Amino acid sequence: MDKKEFKPFVPASQNMAELTVKAVVLGCIMAVVLGMANAYLGMKAGLTVAATFPAAVVAMAALRVFGGTILEENVARTTASVGEALVAGAIFTIPAFVISGAWDELRYWESTAIMLVGGVLGVLFVIVLRRTLVVEADLPFPESVAAAEIVKAGQGGQTGAKYVFGAMGLAAAWELVKNSNGVQLVSQSANWFKGFAQSNIEVMGEKLAYTGGIMFATPAASPALIGVGYIVGMRVSAVLFAGAVMGWLLLVPLAVFLNPALSAGLEGDASMMELANSVWSRQIRPLAVGTMIVAAFYTLYNLRSSLIAGVGKALKDIGAVKEGGAERTDVDLDVKKVFVAIAVMAVATFFLYYYFAQSLGGAVVLTIVMVVLGFLFAAVAGYLVALIGSSNNPISGLTLSALLISAVLMVFMGLTDVHGVAAVLAVAGVVCCAAGVAGDMMQDLKVGHILGGTPWKMEVGELIGVFVAALVLAWPLMALHKVYTIGSAALPAPQAGLMALMANGIVGGEMAWPLVIVGMFLAVGLILIESPSPMLIAVGMYLPFESTAAIFVGGVIKWMMETRLKKSGASAEEATRADNMGLLMSSGFIAGEALMAVLLAFIVLGGDFSPGMLEFWRGLSSGITPSFLLSLVIYPVLIYLLVWMPMKKMRDGGSPASKVD
Secondary structure (H helix, E strand, O other): OOOOOOOOOOOOOOOOOOOOHHHHHHHHHHHHHHHHHHHHHHHHHOOOOOOHHHHHHHHHHHHHHOOOOHHHHHHHHHHHHHHHHHHHHHHOOOHHHHHOOOOOOOOHHHHHHHHHHHHHHHHHHHHHHHHHHHHHOOOOOHHHHHHHHHHHHHOOOOOOHHHHHHHHHHHHHHHHHHOOOOOOOEOOOOEEEEEOOOEEEEEOOEEEEEOOEEEEEOOOOOHHHHHHHHHHHHHHHHHHHHHHHHHHHHHHHHHHHOOHHHHOOOOOHHHHHHHHHHHHHHHHHHHHHHHHHHHHHHHHHHOHHHHHHHHHHHHHOHHHHHHOOOOHHHOOOOHHHHHHHHHHHHHHHHHHHHHHHOOHHHHHHHHHHHHHHHHHHHHHHHHHHHHHOHHHOOHHHHHHHHHHHHHHHHHHOOOOOHHHHHHHHHHHHHHHHHHHHHHHHHHHHHHHHHHOOOHHHHHHHHHHHHHHHHHHHHHHHHHHHHHHOEOOOOEOOHHHHHHHHHHHHHHHOOOOHHHHHHHHHHHHHHHHOOOOOHHHHHHHHHOOHHHHHHHHHHHHHHHHHHHHHHHHOOOHHHHHHHHHHHHHHHHHHHHHHHHHHHHHHHHHHHOOOOHHHHHHHHHOOOOOOOEHHHHOOHHHHHHHHHHHHHHHHHHHOOOOOOOOO
C-alpha cells in the first residue's frame, strides 16, 4: 500500500480517547475469556479460531454503552486477541510436558513463565518489524481488511453482538446438559462395532484365520466443533475428515484384521471397540505424527519464497524503525528501549532454560537459538499473516523446526535425560508463543493502521494483554487437564502430542520409529498425488472420529448456506452480510461451549474445597441415563441458525455488513 495515498479512517490529525482504562480492562477480560475458549477448542479439535472478529464485535457493543470511541474499541480488540494467540502457542507445546512424561502434572509457574517470555518477545519483535510489513510492504492482509470493515460498519449501529451472545448462551446451555460434569441429559455421540466374517488366508504355506471389524461413530453433537467446520468451510473440513476416514475406517480395521493375535480371546463388541481404540491410540497416532512431520516441512518448503522475502525485507529495513514518525499514526515505542527489553528478556530466557536443562552450556546454546529463531519466526509469522491471514499461520511447522534444531543440539551436548527433553520443549514453547503472538499482533496493527490507531498505544495494550493472559491462562489449562486429561480422547491435543513424541524420540531415544517412518512415507505419497494439505489429513487421523465428523458437518452446513445464496441470486453485499452473521454465530458457539466446559472443570475442582456442594451438583443428574436421541435435536437448530436465519436477515440488514474488496 502506498503510504502517501493511504488515508486512515480516523485522520492522523484527529486526537481522540484511545488507550484508556476501560478499553484496556475490557481487552484483558476478553483476552482471558477468549483464551480459555481457544485452549479447550485447540486441545479438543486441533484447530484454533482467530479472535479478532468476535473481539471486535464485543468491544463495539460493550464500549458503546460507555460512550467509547472507535480507537478505544480498536485498543480493546487488540488487547483481547492476544489472549487467543498466546494460548494457541501454549496448547501446542505446554501440554507436551505432561504427554512426554517430563512433568506429572501441569505446573503453574513454569507454564506462566514460558507464556510470558514467549508472548513478550513476540510483541517486542513485531514492534521492530511493524513499519516494514504493515506500512511499507504492499501486502494484502485479508483478515485485517475484513476486520476493519466490520468495525467501520459497526459505527453505523450494526455490531452483531446479539448474535454472538445469543449463540454463546445456546452453546453453553447445551454443553451443560451434554458434559459428564454438568447435568448430563444428552450423550453427544454413539458408536458401535461391526465385525467381519472370518477369512482364511494362506500365508507362507500356512492357512491362518483372520477376523476383526470396523468401529463406527456418529458425529459429536457439538455446536463448537460444528461452528469450527462452518468457519473453515467445506473444503478444509472435508480434507480433515478424509484423515479420519483413512485412520479409523482404513488403518485401524487393517491393523486389527492383519494381527489376529490382538483379538484372540476377546468377546463382544465392547471388547473389540476397546481394542480398536487402543490400536488407534498406540499405533495409528504415531503413524499420523510421522505424516505431520513431513507435512509441516513440506508446508514451509512451499512457502520458502515468501519466508525468505519476508525475513530478508525485515532484516534490511530494521533501520527504518529508528526514524520514528511525526504523525500520530506512525509512532512506535522507542526502538532503543525495545532492544534493551529484548536483551532483558533474553537474560530471563537464559535462567528459564537453565532451570529446565540444569546445564549452563545448554542454557546458553538454547537462549541463542531461541533469540535467533524467535526473531526470524516472528518475521515469518507476520509475513504469512499478511499474505494468507492468521487462521492459516503454520506456527506448528515453525515450532517443530525450532524443536528439532534444539533437540539435535541437546543430543550433541549429551543432554539426553528428562532435563534435555524438558529444555527442548521449553524452547518450542517460547518460540511457539512468540510466533503466535507475532502473527496475531501484525494483523491487529494492520487493522489499527487502516482505522487510524496509534501504534505505540496498541503495542502497550498488547504487552498488558500478554502479561495478564500469561498470569491467568495457566489455571484453566491445569483445570482442563485434571478433569478431562490432556492426551485422552476428550482432549487429544494433537500438536502437543507431536512435540512430545519428537522430543522424547530424539532426545530421550523413545520413539516407535517404524510407525513414524511409515507415516512419513504416507505423507510423501500424499504429496506426490498433490493431495490438499497432508498436515490436515494427518491431524484428522490423530483426532477422535466423532470430533472430525462434527467439524465436517459444520463444513456441510456452510456448503448448504453457500448453495442457497447462489440460488437466491443474492448480491455480493447481501452474501457478505449473511456470511458474517454465520461467522459471528459460529464464534459464539465456540466460545459458549468451551467456556462452559472450563467452568464445569473448575466446579469439579472446587469439590476439593466443598465436597457437599459437589455431591449436590452430581445429584442433579444422578439416575438419569444420557440419551443419544436427544442429541439429534441440535442439528436442525444449528441448520436454522446458520442457514435459514442469515438468509432471512440478509436482505433487511439484520447482521453486520462487511464488504471486502
